[in-house]
Amino acid sequence: MSKLDSKVPSGPMSEKWTNHKFSSKLVNPANRRKYEILVVGTGLAGASAAASLAEMGYKVKAFCTHDSARRAHSIAAQGGINAAKNYQNDGDSVHRLFYDTVKGGDFRSREANVHRLAEVSVQIIDQCVAQGVPFARDYGGTLGNRSFGGAQVSRTFYARGQTGQQLLLGAYSALMRQVEKGNVELLTRREMLELVKIDGKARGLIVRNLVTGELEKYSGDAVILATGGYGNVFYLSTNAKNSNATAIWRAHKQGAYFANPCYTQIHPTCIPVSGDYQSKLTLMSESLRNDGRVWVPKDKDDKRDPVEIPEAERDYYLERIYPSFGNLVPRDVASRQAKYRVDEKRGVGPTDTAVYLDFKDAINRLGKDAIKEKYGNLFQMYEKIAGEDPYSRPMRIYPAVHYTMGGLWVDYNLMSTIPGLHVLGEANFSDHGANRLGASALMQGLADGYFVIPATLGNYLNSYKLSEVTTEHSEFEKAYNTVKNRVDTILNVKGKRTVDSFHRELGLIMWENVGMSRNRKDLEKAMSEIQKLRQDFWKDVRVPGKATEKNQELEKAMRLADFLELGELMAKDAFMREESCGGHFREEHQREGEAKRNDEEFSHVAAFEWKSEKDRIFWEKHKEELSFEIVKPSTRSYK
Amino acid sequence: MNLKLKVWKQEGPDTKGYFKNLEAKEVSPDMSFLEMLDVVNQDLIKKGDEPIAFDHDCREGICGSCSMVVNGDPHGPEKAVTVCQLHMRKFKDGDSLVIEPWRAKAFPIVKDLITDRSAFDRIIQAGGYISVNTGNAPEANSIPVPKVKADAAFQDATCIGCGACVAACKNASAMLFTAAKISHLEALPQGKVESQTRVLNMIGQMDKEKFGACTNTGACSAVCPKEISLKTIAKANSLFRKAAIQKS
Numbered sequence: 051m052s053k054l055d056s057k058v059p060s061g062p063m064s065e066k067w068t069n070h071k072f073s074s075k076l077v078n079p080a081n082r083r084k085y086e087i088l089v090v091g092t093g094l095a096g097a098s099a100a101a102s103l104a105e106m107g108y109k110v111k112a113f114c115t116h117d118s119a120r121r122a123h124s125i126a127a128q129g130g131i132n133a134a135k136n137y138q139n140d141g142d143s144v145h146r147l148f149y150d151t152v153k154g155g156d157f158r159s160r161e162a163n164v165h166r167l168a169e170v171s172v173q174i175i176d177q178c179v180a181q182g183v184p185f186a187r188d189y190g191g192t193l194g195n196r197s198f199g200g201a202q203v204s205r206t207f208y209a210r211g212q213t214g215q216q217l218l219l220g221a222y223s224a225l226m227r228q229v230e231k232g233n234v235e236l237l238t239r240r241e242m243l244e245l246v247k248i249d250g251k252a253r254g255l256i257v258r259n260l261v262t263g264e265l266e267k268y269s270g271d272a273v274i275l276a277t278g279g280y281g282n283v284f285y286l287s288t289n290a291k292n293s294n295a296t297a298i299w300r301a302h303k304q305g306a307y308f309a310n311p312c313y314t315q316i317h318p319t320c321i322p323v324s325g326d327y328q329s330k331l332t333l334m335s336e337s338l339r340n341d342g343r344v345w346v347p348k349d350k351d352d353k354r355d356p357v358e359i360p361e362a363e364r365d366y367y368l369e370r371i372y373p374s375f376g377n378l379v380p381r382d383v384a385s386r387q388a389k390y391r392v393d394e395k396r397g398v399g400p401t402d403t404a405v406y407l408d409f410k411d412a413i414n415r416l417g418k419d420a421i422k423e424k425y426g427n428l429f430q431m432y433e434k435i436a437g438e439d440p441y442s443r444p445m446r447i448y449p450a451v452h453y454t455m456g457g458l459w460v461d462y463n464l465m466s467t468i469p470g471l472h473v474l475g476e477a478n479f480s481d482h483g484a485n486r487l488g489a490s491a492l493m494q495g496l497a498d499g500y501f502v503i504p505a506t507l508g509n510y511l512n513s514y515k516l517s518e519v520t521t522e523h524s525e526f527e528k529a530y531n532t533v534k535n536r537v538d539t540i541l542n543v544k545g546k547r548t549v550d551s552f553h554r555e556l557g558l559i560m561w562e563n564v565g566m567s568r569n570r571k572d573l574e575k576a577m578s579e580i581q582k583l584r585q586d587f588w589k590d591v592r593v594p595g596k597a598t599e600k601n602q603e604l605e606k607a608m609r610l611a612d613f614l615e616l617g618e619l620m621a622k623d624a625f626m627r628e629e630s631c632g633g634h635f636r637e638e639h640q641r642e643g644e645a646k647r648n649d650e651e652f653s654h655v656a657a658f659e660w661k662s663e664k665d666r667i668f669w670e671k672h673k674e675e676l677s678f679e680i681v682k683p684s685t686r687s688y689k
Numbered sequence: 690m691n692l693k694l695k696v697w698k699q700e701g702p703d704t705k706g707y708f709k710n711l712e713a714k715e716v717s718p719d720m721s722f723l724e725m726l727d728v729v730n731q732d733l734i735k736k737g738d739e740p741i742a743f744d745h746d747c748r749e750g751i752c753g754s755c756s757m758v759v760n761g762d763p764h765g766p767e768k769a770v771t772v773c774q775l776h777m778r779k780f781k782d783g784d785s786l787v788i789e790p791w792r793a794k795a796f797p798i799v800k801d802l803i804t805d806r807s808a809f810d811r812i813i814q815a816g817g818y819i820s821v822n823t824g825n826a827p828e829a830n831s832i833p834v835p836k837v838k839a840d841a842a843f844q845d846a847t848c849i850g851c852g853a854c855v856a857a858c859k860n861a862s863a864m865l866f867t868a869a870k871i872s873h874l875e876a877l878p879q880g881k882v883e884s885q886t887r888v889l890n891m892i893g894q895m896d897k898e899k900f901g902a903c904t905n906t907g908a909c910s911a912v913c914p915k916e917i918s919l920k921t922i923a924k925a926n927s928l929f930r931k932a933a934i935q936k937s
Contacts (some may be wrong), residue, residue, distance in 0.1 A: 102823040117744065118810050120850055121752045137830065173826070180826035182819045182873065182880050184843035191833025209843055215751055216846060223818035230814040238807065261799055290746040324719040329727055330748050431749060434774045437719070500823045548734045550727070594739050599700075600800040602742055603734065 054307070054657055054674040057461040058162040063680050064144075067166040070462070071505050075512035082107035085511055088255055088270040089113070090242045090297050093122035094214070094221055094492060095475025096276030098499025101224035104233035106504060111268060112225065113240045113257060115292055115605075120222045123278055123290040124495060127214025128335035128428065129198065130206035131178075131492040133171040138195050142203040144168045149681055151490060154200040154380050155455070155483020156632035156647065157683040158310070160655070160676065162462060163480045170501040171493050175207055177500055181220040185209050196340055196424075198488035200380040200688075206489045211335050211428040217492055221499070240266070241605065242297045243536075244529045245273065245304045245471065252301075252471035253519045256529045258537075260605065263598040265533055267521035271511060272470045274503065275301060276495075279454035279476040281314065283613045283620065284565070285557025287451035288320060288333040294609035295616050298458050298477050306466040307657035307672060309459035309479035311616065312624035315486055315633050316566050317452030318344075318384035321435050321445075322404045331450040332435055334407070335428055336488040339377045341412035341421065342445070344368050344384070346396040346405050356398070356406055356444050367391060375688040382485040382633045382645070383688060385449035389566050390643060392448075399446040408444035449566060453491060455482040455633065456623075459657040459674070463506035464498060467657075469514060472507065474498035479655065484632025537597050540607050545590030549606045552587050556580065556610070556617055564621050569637040573625040577618055584614040619669060623656055626671065641685075649683050690716050690782035694729065696741050697789045702797040702805075708787070718778035722765060723748060723755065725777055742801040750774040750914060753849035756856070757802045758789040763853035763912045771851060771914045791852050793861035795898045806852050808898035809866060815894035816887040817870040819879050832878050842876035845869045847915045854909035854917075860901030865909035867895050868925035869917045875928065885932040892929055 059070040077085065085108050089100040092114040100112040114122060134147040147168040152159060175193070179185065185207050186194040195204040209216040228234040239260040246254035252273040257266045280295035281287040302308045319334045345364045352359060367387060369376045379387075388405050397403050413421055418441055422429065432440045457479040464472045464480075475495040482490065563576035587610070595601040629652045630636045630645035639646045655674040661667070692713040699706030713729050720728075723745050730740035746754040750771040757772050759765035765775040780786070788802065796804040834842075846869075854865040871888050874880030880887075903922060910919045 098823070105822040116746065116752075116754065117806055118753075118850065120810075121746060121754050123747065123752070125752050126747045126749055135829070173824075175829045176826040177821075177823060179829040179832075180819065180821045180879055182842070182846075182877050184839050184846050184873070184877070186843075187834055187836045187839040189836050191835050191839075192830045209846075212751065212847060215849075216843070219846065223813060224821075224823070226810065226814040227818045227820060229810075236810075238810075290752060291748060292746050325717050327717065327720055327724050327728055329721070329724050332749050430769075431774070434750075434770055434776060435721075437776070437778060504823065546735075548731055550731060592734060594734055594737070600742055600803065603740060 054459065054672055055461065056160060056674055057463060058160065059462065063161065063165050066162050067169055074506060074509035077508040077511050079107050083109055085109065086111065086270040087272050087274060087507070088268055089274045089276065090255065091122065091276035091278065092119035092222070092225065093124035093276060093278060093475065094218055094495030095499040096122070096274070097218065097221035097225045098496050099274055099276060099474055099503050100234055101221060101228050102500050102504045103507065104228035110228070110234045111237060111270065112234055113237045113242060115239065115241045115260060117238055119225055119236060119238065120219060122218060123293050124218045124492070125215045126290060127492055128211040128333060129337035130196065130208035130213045130489040131174070131217060132198065132205050132489040133175045133207060133493065134168055134205060135172055135175060137193060138204045140203045142205050146203065147171060147205065150201050151481070151487060152483070152681040153686060154485055154487040156485055156645065156686055157483065157649070157653070157678065157681070158631050158676065159481055159483030161678055161680060166502065167481050167494060167497050170497045173501060174493060174496045178217060178220050181224060183209065183216045183220045196337055197378060199336055199339065199378045199384070200487040206337070208337065211337065211425055214492060217496065221496070243300060243533045243608065245301045246525050246529045247304055247468065248519055248523055248525050249517070251469045251514065251516070254521065254526060256533045261600055263596070263601065265530055267526045267530060269519050269521050269526070271516050272472060272507060274472045274474060275458070275477050276474040276499065277477050279457065280613070280616055281451045281454050283556065283617050284451040284560045285553045286323065286328060286331050286561070288317060288331050291330060294612070296609050296612045298473070299612040299616055301458060301466065301468065301471055303660050304468060305660070306468045306471055307459040307659050308456070308619060309655050309657045310456035310623065311620045311658065312564070312627060312634050313455035313484050313632065314451060314620070315381060315453035315455060316385045316449045318381055318388055318449050319407060319447045320450035321432065322399060322401065322448040332431065333450070333452060334432060334445060334447055336381065338407060338425060338428060341424070342377065342407040342409050343411060344377055344405055344407055346391045346398060350395045372688045379688045380485055380487060385566055386635060386643065388449055404446035404448045406444035407447045409440065410444070413441065453486055455479065455484060455486055459655065463509065464502055465510060470510065472503060474503060484634055536608070537604070540591065540611065541593050541597060541604065543588060543591050543593070545592050547590050548592060549603055549610055552583065552591060553610050553613070556583055556614060559583070560617055560620070564624055567635050567637055568624050570625065573621050576621040577625070580614065580618045580621065587611065587614055615667065619658060622669065623658065627652055627656065653683070690718070690777070690780070692716055692780065693785040695785070695787045698741070698801055699798050701800060706798070716777050718776070720777045721748065721773060722759070722775040722777065723773050742803050744803050745773055748773040751849060753851040756791050756804065756851055756853070758791065758856055760787050763791070763856040764914055769914055769916050791856040793855045793900070795861065795863065795900045796852060796855065808900070809850050809852065809863070811898060812863065812867055812891055812894045813870065816883070816890035819874060820883060834877060838876045842873050845873035845876070845917060845921055848917055849915060851914065853912045853914060855900065857908040857912040858901065859906065859908070860904060862903040863895050863898070863900040864903035864922050864925070865913065865917055867891050868921040871925045871928065872921035875924065884928065885935065888925060888928045888932050889936065892925070
């Protein structure tokens with residue numbers, strides 16, 4: 051076990067980022083065009099990074115699996131983006147956003163990163179408005195805000211329930227402008243299947259062309275991964291169907307440490323599963339908890355239609371248990387409480403695994419039109435999926451996998467343990483600790499892409515002596531052959547079971563044992579079941595079609611092969627972390643149903659190094675100790 | 690319920706396509722349309738056949754990936770939804786469904802129901818943005834935007850770039866897509882600076898991509914899952930004329 055150097059600059063917290071930018075080496079504008087930067091992923095983090103670096107003069111190649119950069123999963127983010135503007139004059143500040151985020155993450159994030167995030171949050175809003183992002187506004191023409199969980203101020207900027215879409219289209223338009231100028235080469239329908247390292251540094255990619263099946267080689271001076279999270283390891287999640295961990299997992303197997311894999315966010319308000327054909331789950335934005343009230347019947351045998359249950363017989367349990375934050379407690383807390391209600395047999399709906407989210411009072415107070423204006427698209431989405439009108443009866447909701455706080459370990463410069471490999475957005479681990487607050491993912495993605503990487507990349511390029519590299523280098527051939535063999539092996543299994551059947555099985559193992567509530571016994575079971583399933587997969591998977599064509603089953607199979615390894619690591623990390631913190635809840639470590647941390651032993655980032663010998667895979671754990679200069683760890687209370 | 694499907698199969702842009710007859714059995718009314726296809730695909734794979742290829746991703750109606758014509762309607766019979774949000778409760782036992790890709794010269798078929806919509810990206814590339822580098826932005830509240838304008842900009846900005854408008858148009862025109870972006874940016878003070886070059890370049894690019902001309906039938910807006918208004922086209926046309934005259 052070794053200690054990791056986070057490279058957090060010295061000096062007072064509020065001056066670290068400013069000082070760091072000044073002391074970092076720069077690349078002069080004329081020299082930037084000599085550097086080629088490979089950016090994988092075009093969501094908020096990737097598109098903003100690719101556009102910003104190209105504007106500075108770097109030569110950029112951007113890759114995405116979709117047919118267009120605009121379709122990355124950031125597009126589906128609903129509720130909003132936080133920024134410490136204090137436009138509502140309600141006592142917000144950079145310090146408060148920083149404080150709320152560190153506390154919200156249950157004291158498992160790196161303070162200096164979080165402070166930087168809070169600092170640049172204000173610039174993000176300026177940038178987006180200048181790009182034409184149509185945020186909600188008040189009648190005077192200024193920007194509007196709403197509240198999100200874990201905060202007692204209104205600092206969330208939003209565009210109805212489609213904030214992610216509007217922010218991504220902003221970043222996408224900036225990216226397309228650079229494509230037009232010839233500064234970015236955009237390569238769509240390309241999937242990264244291997245990282246190429248030369249002299250220990252990240253210098254290239256092997257990418258599969260998803261239309262022709264051809265494996266392509268690209269070289270560069272630095273690689274940036276902005277490929278999102280790994281929630282789809284659970285099969286059912288709110289992630290888009292094609293979201294996957296392959297890019298970060300290939301990098302992990304090349305030496306990038308994977309940090310806090312067990313930190314998963316289970317979002318409290320999603321539309322419940324309706325049948326075993328279910329392909330994914332749909333989120334109902336946290337912003338709904340501004341106006342919606344969560345409840346279950348007081349009596350577990352009360353099977354009446356919800357609109358017939360009188361006030362006095364409803365248990366608004368979040369308001370009861372957490373009077374100061376009420377329905378706006380953080381996600382991990384709200385999810386756990388929903389699970390407890392279902393465990394107490396007070397769940398509602400056809401399968402008794404849901405709770406109500408009720409807008410009756412808000413509609414009476416504000417009128418149907420006001421609610422429609424705020425949440426129109428969400429209500430429509432609910433109506434389409436659930437087949438019920440949420441204006442006249444409460445929504446049925448239940449927690450679902452939504453976000454992964456863990457990811458590749460990065461230092462303060464967002465560089466992984468592989469020199470030259472930078473990781474941005476949800477794909478890294480850095481800012482949210484053990485639980486992410488609502489409306490902070492968009493903030494982090496754009497902070498990393500617009501403001502952090504443009505300031506830190508130059509230092510890397512200028513500090514390391516990078517030799518000239520082309521795709522003729524033998525390492526490219528080696529990586530190419532590795533990928534080709536993997537593709538051929540998977541196609542040649544020619545077994546009986548479909549990719550989806552394996553994926554569903556993995557998802558079930560994960561949800562039941564590595565989900566909202568975890569314990570030693572179940573985690574041990576999960577690890578052995580996943581190992582077994584992985585063996586079965588390589589013996590019995592059936593992938594139809596050829597390598598040299600558009601082959602969606604092959605794409606899925608390659609991604610699942612990686613999930614089958616990552617799932618084991620998640621269970622292992624959850625097993626080793628003998629405490630409860632944020633979204634990681636170990637039943638053995640609780641205080642009246644609330645997470646009980648163990649700061650003495652676990653105030654660290656667990657970063658795993660991939661190891662393998664013959665057929666056996668294992669990991670070596672490394673630690674980055676967390677120190678808290680400003681926000682002293684305490685028991686998180688929202689009561 | 691049980692359904693009869695006629696699904697378009699085509700190996701690539703230059704090969705000949707055909708309809709394949711398939712059956713969807715024991716379909717639950719709570720399934721989404723794409724989940725129904727998932728189940729059909731699982732059966733095909735188990736039988737040693739090739740599954741139907743179709744684009745999809747978020748399955749929440751926002752990414753714009755899914756794109757298929759169901760019984761002649763882009764995204765199917767229901768108004769204001771994408772096909773991923775269409776649920777089987779809209780159909781009844783014994784129904785026959787004809788499922789086809791978007792058909793337009795500017796959207797060549799990649800495979801089965803998947804088309805190449807990169808022409809849309811090139812239209813945006815031609816001017817669908819405000820030229821502001823990262824770091825250049827003034828304080829967000831320094832330019833007030835009337836709420837009505839901001840709301841109108843938002844409405845037009847909700848376009849998901851799916852291409853249903855093109856698929857519905859008898860001329861395969863991309864006018865609604867192009868006009869939505871022009872109209873979104875035109876509504877905001879920040880977007881007015883490049884108004885003229887934007888409209889000329891984007892419409893110019895649309896023509897280059899071999900989309901047809903707009904004859905204002907309104908089929909585009911009628912099938913648009915985000916209900917983008919025909920008014921955007923009127924606005925884009927008027928801006929285009931002004932800009933063209935001033936340029937000449």
